[in-house]
Amino acid sequence: MKIMFCWKCGNEINEGDKFCTKCGAQQFKVCTKCQKRISIFDGFCIYCGEKLIVPKAVQKPKQKQKDQKNFKTYSFKFSNIILNASKRDEINKWLSENNVIIHYLKPRFYLNTFCPGKWQASIDTLDILYEPAETNQNYYFEYASVSGWIKRPTEKLEKIYNDWKETHPEYQILWKKEADFQTTRSEYVMSIFVLCKKIEQK
Structure with a gap:
């Protein structure tokens, strides 16, 4: 199992973990059309071009x-x-x-x-x-x-x-x-x- 790092807090997580075990940040999302993993920040799939819904919390990350x-x-x-x-x-x-x-x-x-x-x-x-x-x-x-x-x-x-x-x-x-x-x-x-x-x- 490869080690990854949370984009938000830098915590070590396992490859495939959808959420960080330390801060809870989502690490990726899956395209609804081609089912490939893409960045949570992308409004369009980089593989098939499907337009995606980007949650407001992801569009403009808010932290205390x-x-x-x-x-x-x-x-x-x-x-x-x-x-x-x-x-x-x-x-x-x-x-x-x-x-x-x-x-x-x-x-x-x-x-x-x-x-x-x-x-x-x-x-x-x-x-x-x-x-x-x-x-x-x-x-x-x-x-x-x-x-x-x-x-x-x-x-x-x-x-x-x-x-x-x-x-x-x-x-x-x-x-x-x-x-x-x-x-x-x-x-x-x-x-x-x-x-x-x-x-x-x-």
Whole structure:
């Protein structure tokens, strides 16, 4: 049984646990159409596109003031001159230099067309809601980008994602987000972003 970490409080839970045993936060939901697990924050299924109902409690998480007193927000604002690889490195540098427990990620995306031939669904801003931790939590931020004609290259992107998971068994996926855009020449550009945590070997 793999160990996971609650997105809200960082508590260790077992893979497949729908709720955190410490704070009670829901960890995932199941698409009503394709029955696949997806993020509780997604309004649409990333696999089949089904529109989903997002409970108000999930749309805008509310916590008691006493629980929020140590929470802080760190915001990344990126230049459109650089692509996702450099942005990933900047995020990981911050994660490696700061002892934090991450509670929430809020990204904003756009179509980066600065580099011809290398268009990407790219990160514009990323807000990280966190609280200080005594030790480094071994977070790692990763991405993959693909493009395709006629239809969205969803299967190609998902294969890259699954291949990465198989070759990096030491990392547990905590957060996953996709972004896609269509260019003026009908090319689809897609990216996937994940936040992982390295599992300590026992």
